[in-house]
Amino acid sequence: MRPSLRRLAFIACVVLLALLPLAWPDPYLLSVLASCGIFVVAAISLNLLLGYTGQLSLGHAAFFGIGAYTSALLSLGFDVDLGVGTLVVAPKPVWLAFCAGMAVAGLAGWLLGKLAFRVRGAYFVIVTVSFAQVMRMVALNWVDLTEGPMALNAIPSLTFWLPGRGVIELVSKAATYWLVLAVGVAAYLVVARLVGSRLGRAMIALRENETLARSIGIRVTHYLTLASVVSAAIAGAAGGLYAHTVRIIDPDVFLFIYTITMVIMVIAGGKGTLAGPVVGGLIFGLLPEALRGALAPELQWMLYGALMILIVVFLPKGIVPALAALARRGPVRTAHGTQTDAQAAAAGPAARPARTEEAAP
Amino acid sequence: MDQLLQHWVNGMVLGATYALLGIGLTLIFGIMRVVNFAHGELYTLGAYVAYGFVSLLQLDFFSSLLMAAAAGFLFGALVERLLLRGRDLGSIDEVMLIMIGVMIIMQNAELLLWGGVAKLVPSPFAQEPLVFGSVAVSPIRLFVLAAALVLLVAFYFLIERSRLGMSMRATFQDKDAAKIVGVSVSRIYTLTFALGSGLAAVTGALLSPLFVVNPTMGDLASLKAFAIVILGGLGNLAGAALGGFALAMIEEFGAGYVSTAYRDALGFLVILLVMIARPQGLFAAKERVG
Numbered sequence: 001m002r003p004s005l006r007r008l009a010f011i012a013c014v015v016l017l018a019l020l021p022l023a024w025p026d027p028y029l030l031s032v033l034a035s036c037g038i039f040v041v042a043a044i045s046l047n048l049l050l051g052y053t054g055q056l057s058l059g060h061a062a063f064f065g066i067g068a069y070t071s072a073l074l075s076l077g078f079d080v081d082l083g084v085g086t087l088v089v090a091p092k093p094v095w096l097a098f099c100a101g102m103a104v105a106g107l108a109g110w111l112l113g114k115l116a117f118r119v120r121g122a123y124f125v126i127v128t129v130s131f132a133q134v135m136r137m138v139a140l141n142w143v144d145l146t147e148g149p150m151a152l153n154a155i156p157s158l159t160f161w162l163p164g165r166g167v168i169e170l171v172s173k174a175a176t177y178w179l180v181l182a183v184g185v186a187a188y189l190v191v192a193r194l195v196g197s198r199l200g201r202a203m204i205a206l207r208e209n210e211t212l213a214r215s216i217g218i219r220v221t222h223y224l225t226l227a228s229v230v231s232a233a234i235a236g237a238a239g240g241l242y243a244h245t246v247r248i249i250d251p252d253v254f255l256f257i258y259t260i261t262m263v264i265m266v267i268a269g270g271k272g273t274l275a276g277p278v279v280g281g282l283i284f285g286l287l288p289e290a291l292r293g294a295l296a297p298e299l300q301w302m303l304y305g306a307l308m309i310l311i312v313v314f315l316p317k318g319i320v321p322a323l324a325a326l327a328r329r330g331p332v333r334t335a336h337g338t339q340t341d342a343q344a345a346a347a348g349p350a351a352r353p354a355r356t357e358e359a360a361p
Numbered sequence: 362m363d364q365l366l367q368h369w370v371n372g373m374v375l376g377a378t379y380a381l382l383g384i385g386l387t388l389i390f391g392i393m394r395v396v397n398f399a400h401g402e403l404y405t406l407g408a409y410v411a412y413g414f415v416s417l418l419q420l421d422f423f424s425s426l427l428m429a430a431a432a433g434f435l436f437g438a439l440v441e442r443l444l445l446r447g448r449d450l451g452s453i454d455e456v457m458l459i460m461i462g463v464m465i466i467m468q469n470a471e472l473l474l475w476g477g478v479a480k481l482v483p484s485p486f487a488q489e490p491l492v493f494g495s496v497a498v499s500p501i502r503l504f505v506l507a508a509a510l511v512l513l514v515a516f517y518f519l520i521e522r523s524r525l526g527m528s529m530r531a532t533f534q535d536k537d538a539a540k541i542v543g544v545s546v547s548r549i550y551t552l553t554f555a556l557g558s559g560l561a562a563v564t565g566a567l568l569s570p571l572f573v574v575n576p577t578m579g580d581l582a583s584l585k586a587f588a589i590v591i592l593g594g595l596g597n598l599a600g601a602a603l604g605g606f607a608l609a610m611i612e613e614f615g616a617g618y619v620s621t622a623y624r625d626a627l628g629f630l631v632i633l634l635v636m637i638a639r640p641q642g643l644f645a646a647k648e649r650v651g
Contacts, residue, residue, distance in 0.1 A: 056454045115636060121453050122396045122595060126587045127636050130629035133584055137626035256580060260461060267458065298469040305465030309444065312458045 014185055021174040030173040036285030037180035038241050043265040043277035044187045045234035050263070051271035052195055053227050054207035055120075059112070059128030060235055061258040062135045063105045067236025068243040068253055069139060069146060071101030072155045075244070080145045094158050094244065101240040102233045109232020113225035120210075129256070136254035151250035158244045176245050183241055184278075187234045192274050194230060203227055207272075257301075264304060268311050270318025279320055363495035364617065372613035373606070374502045377509030378564050380605030382582065383589030384516060384598055385560035391596030392533050392553045394450050398460040399440070400561050401583030402467035403433050405576065407562030408569040409471060412480045422485040426508070426566050433562020434555045441554035446547065464579070471576040479573035505567050512563065513602060520598065529553060533596075561586075581625060588628035591635055592643055600643070607643070 021030055042064055049057045074097035079088040092100070116127040139146045146152065157169045158179060170179050194200055202223045206213040214220050243249050261284065269280025284304070291300050315322055386400045407429035414425035444459055486500035520526040531539040532549045540546050565582070572578070589608050593600025608628050616624040635643060 054454075056457065115633065119636060122390065122394075122457075123591070123636070125396065125454075125457060126591055127632060129587065130584065130632045134626050134629045134633070137623060137629075141622040141626075257465075260465065263458070263461075296473065298473040301469040302466045302473075305462040305469070308465070309459050309462035312455050312462070313448075316455065 014181075017181055018178065021177055025174065027173040030177045032286065032289050034173070034177045034180045034245060036282060037177075037184050038238050038245070039261065039265065039285050040278055040281030041180070041184050041187045041238040041241065042235050042262050043269070043281040044184070044191055045231045045238065046262045047266045047271060047277040048191055048194070048227055048231040048234070050266050051273070051276065052200065052203045052207065053224055055117075055224065056125050057128045057228075057231075058125050058256075058259050058263070059130070059132035060231075060262050061254050061256070062112075062128075062132035063109060063232040063235035064239040064242070064258065065132075065135055065139065065249075065251075065253040066108050066232075067101040067105040067239030068249050069101075069152070069239075070104040070236070071097045071240035072152050072243040072249055073097075073145070074100050075156050076152065076154075078145060091156075094156050098158065098237070098240040098244065101243075102236040105236025105239065106229045106233035109228045109230075109235075110225060112232070113228030117221050117224045117228070129259075132254050132256065132259060136251050139251035139254060146251070149250060151248055152243075153248050155243050155247045155249070157247065180241055180245070183237055187237065188274065188278065190230070190234065195274070199223060199226065204272075264308050267318055268307070270320035270322075273318070273320045273324075276318050276320045280318065283319075366496050368613045368617045369610075370496050370498055371502075372610040374498075374506045374509075375613065376606035376609030377506050377513065378568055378605075379585065379589055379609050380602040381509055381512055381560050381564045381567075382586045383593065383601035383605045384513070385557035385564075386586045387590045387593065387596055387598060387601040388529075388560075389554055389557040390590065391598070392529060393445070393550055394453060394456075395445065395460065395554075396453065396457050397554075397557065398457060398583060399463040399467060400557070400586050401579030401581070402464050402471075403437065403558045403561035403579075404565035404582040404586075405471060405574075405579035406436060406467065407433050407565030407567075408482070408574040408578065409475060409480075409565075410562065411566035411569040412475075412482050412574050415482050416480065422482075422570070426563060429566030430559045430563040434559035436562075437558025438551050438555035440558070441551045445550070445554065464583070468576055468579060475576060477576065479575040481573060482569040484570040501570050505571065508567055509564075512560070516560070525552065585625075585628050588632045591632050594641055594643070604643070 020033075042060065045063075046057065046060045049055050049060075071094075074089065074092045075094045077089055077091035079086055081087075112128065112131055116124050116131075119127065140148050142148070143150075157171045159167050159169050160175070160179075168175075170176060195203070202213070202218045205216075205218055206220050206223065210220060239253070242253070265280035265284045266277050267280070268284060269278065270276030287304075288300060291303075295303065311318070382400070382404065385403075386397055389395050389397050389400075410429040410432045411422070411425045414420040414428050415422050420428075440463060444463065445456065448456060448459075450456055484499075484501040486504065488499065490497040490499045491503065518526075520529060528539065528544045528549055529552075531542070531544055532546055532553075536546055539549075561582075565578075585608065589604040590601055592604035592607055593602070608631065611631060612624055612627050615627045
């Protein structure tokens with residue numbers, strides 16, 4: 001697709017999604033989409049590391065959790081005994097807390113990046129997994145600060161200022177939905193902008209061939225750490241969204257299954273593509289709702305595990321690149337037909353595979 | 362001083378089982394370059410096999426250990442044949458994702474089958490601890506220690522002295538050269554995976570009377586096995602054995618003198634520290650392949 005068309009399609013998608021609550025104001029649907037959207041944001045952030053730098057980070061739930069806890073704690077206020085004296089923090093404005101959550105998550109991403117990128121492959125994966133585990137232990141055991149398994153309750157909602165209406169709390173389902181959509185679009189744009197830049201090309205170069213990238217003077221560790229910071233900060237934003245919309249968090253946000261959920265979304269959708277985590281996130285975010293009642297949760301998880309294996313084996317690039325490949329084949333085969341090329345382009349990527357089927361001899 | 366000795370004894374019991382767990386994982390990584398995320402699930406499988414035979418079928422504990430080992434061995438062979446045979450094991454990430462898929466399936470199958478409630482496996486020995494001077498050890502712990510040490514020695518001889526062990530070491534050093542001299546590498550892969558899985562399962566069964574059995578116990582077991590293997594250097598067998606004892610001692614003394622709450626976090630802090638100071642593992646030797 002040409003860049004201008006791509007941009008048009010993107011804007012059309014966002015506008016359609018933004019109009020959805022007006023056309024279909026079903027609170028259940030909106031809340032399902034909102035919680036799904038939070039995971040899409042997390043998947044977008046993971047894709048930056050997994051897809052573009054090629055580092056399998058399996059501790060991503062840590063950044064999500066750090067963002068959630070930081071934002072929740074700052075907006076609630078807390079006091080904690082540090083041994084040398086008690087630190088008392090008064091409740092902070094919610095948006096300030098949210099931004100602080102992103103910052104702290106980004107800082108954690110910087111630390112882990114500095115530490116973990118000294119090693120690669122299996123070592124890197126194990127370090128990231130362990131990091132999330134340590135974070136969970138801290139959240140469970142530092143009861144003074146985190147309330148441990150009793151969870152943090154009554155976390156305030158995010159607010160919004162409207163001219164004439166003043167400051168309103170974003171509690172309604174539609175408001176939550178728009179909020180998540182806005183953060184999701186922002187995350188998508190940040191990642192799109194980043195991978196299109198010099199930094200993105202450096203990351204892709206080192207994913208493809210690290211030795212070569214190093215030899216032409218790309219500062220590999222520097223770029224990896226930068227990607228890790230941005231990725232962690234976006235995951236922290238997703239965590240903050242979670243904390244302020246669900247309004248209760250417990251140490252389970254650090255569980256390995258949440259990281260796995262994000263990983264499945266990214267590899268199913270297509271790692272290293274912008275649309276991949278969005279498509280994968282929507283599929284695996286909505287699937288549990290669609291299967292609710294039909295399948296026990298354990299069976300659902302077994303299905304996801306099986307799907308994960310099948311995707312890795314049969315569709316290693318993911319859904320979006322597979323569809324794109326199908327679409328590319330279409331216009332070539334029908335190049336002699338009139339207008340087909342333009343029609344295919346206008347029909348958008350979703351419509352193309354079907355077209356290819358028709359055109360096949 | 363008495364307390365010190367007691368912690369040391371407890372650490373030895375735990376360490377011997379950790380060593381078994383770590384050796385299985387590092388063997389699979391060393392020879393096949395597969396990070397086996399399902400390792401902890403094999404451990405869980407062993408524990409449930411013990412539970413099934415001892416508590417449900419009234420079999421004795423010792424035969425159930427054999428059953429667990431056999432179940433782990435067969436299951437490992439099956440996973441290798443079905444999912445790893447013919448794959449390009451060079452793409453570490455892909456294989457890792459496949460093993461995570463296996464882990465998710467196994468863990469949820471256990472949840473479905475046994476429910477979330479923890480199960481108890483009765484100890485085949487008397488409950489009263491044996492007292493040696495100032496140290497008290499329950500008979501089951503002593504048996505676990507003895508059995509684990511026997512298995513460790515047997516494993517050492519298998520690797521160092523047997524023909525199979527020689528083929529495994531050859532594959533470990535150079536897969537292609539091993540092929541040239543007539544080693545069936547695909548057979549070695551299956552046996553390696555089966556053996557590593559069998560070790561994990563028998564460890565789970567051995568420890569089942571000491572702890573409760575539940576479907577998510579494998580998560581922690583996997584992560585501890587990772588810590589052990591990192592301590593010893595990935596793919597280093599002797600390192601994994603030492604790493605097992607080291608982690609157990611760190612946990613035991615850490616829990617005794619520093620904080621019980623953070624007992625399970627200690628292993629992961631160790632991983633992070635090892636990564637900072639010595640990424641190649643504390644006991645890195647020429648065998649290291651990570």
